[in-house]
Amino acid sequence: MRAVRVIACVLCWLLVRQGLAVAGAPVRLASEEWPPFVSAALPENGLSGAYVGAVFARIGSAVSIDYFPWKRTMEVGMNDPHYAGLLAVWRTPQRETQCHFSYPIGSTLNVLAYLKEAPVAASTLRELRSATIGIVAGYSNGEEFDGLVRRGVLHVQEGVNDETNLRKLLGKRFDAMVIEKRVLRHLLASHRFTPAERERIAFTENLFHERTVHICFQRTPAGQAQQRAFNEAAREIDLPRFERDYLRRLDTDRPTVN
Secondary structure, three states, X not given: OHHHHHHHHHHHHHHHHHHHHHOOOOEEEEEOOEOOOEOOOOHHHHHHHHHHHHHHHOOOOOEEEEEXXXXXXXXXXXXXXXXXXXXXEEOOHHHHOOEEEOOOOEEEOEEEXXXXXXXXXXXXXXXXXXXXXXXXXOOOOOHHHHHHHHOXXXXXXXXXXXXXXXXXXXXXXXXXXXXXXXXXXXXXXXXXXOHXXXXXXXEEOOOOOOEEEEEEEEOOHHHHHHHHHHHHHHOOOOHHHHHHHHHHHHOOOOOOOO
8 A cells, every 4th residue: 555655646746847847838739720710810829729828828838820721730730749739629429539628718609600591490409311411521419419320320521621611601512501600600701701792691599509718738747747737727718708808809709691
């Protein structure tokens, strides 16, 4: 028993030492362009990027974010030793085995977007079985939706990102698409889409539940130490208030489609 206690004490000491080493050290993260949550084109790297920067600033660490396509983001963030991890990530059972997840860094709600001239009506996800639905390759769209796709109940067409899928929807390449609500509004409010295109899009938000996004720290002892340091500092910053203040400054949290 004494030997077990000694080993436990040594392990605790090592974790504490790693945690102390995290404080003040620069943090490098990988991400996809996913405005308004994470984007090099937005102040402080977007809503979630700004929150992550503010949390790490509490422990004296500067954050840098490098941008890649989503699949590359996952590969680099989880495996490259030059990175601490990636953001912004939805939790899934599979990812729980691959990441040390941070406290939430943003709240999200997926919606089903469709064309007003060809509405898609459904009160449950199963009722979409006759539709072709656009999704982004590598994204998790919730356990229920992902499970129905795996079982062949829902038919999907994968794209590289949300903007590409939105253009495919406008071109009637599929019947509807899954997209995060704020991301949809941000895209449609941008110069990349015309007022006429914006007017053609509608969405329903009754098919999905709100989910949080997180930093996926690498599943290593160092990643666990960074996760613990981040989570401790995050207790001092109110995320809902931070989100409201950031979006108010950005002036993007306004309806652009209905």
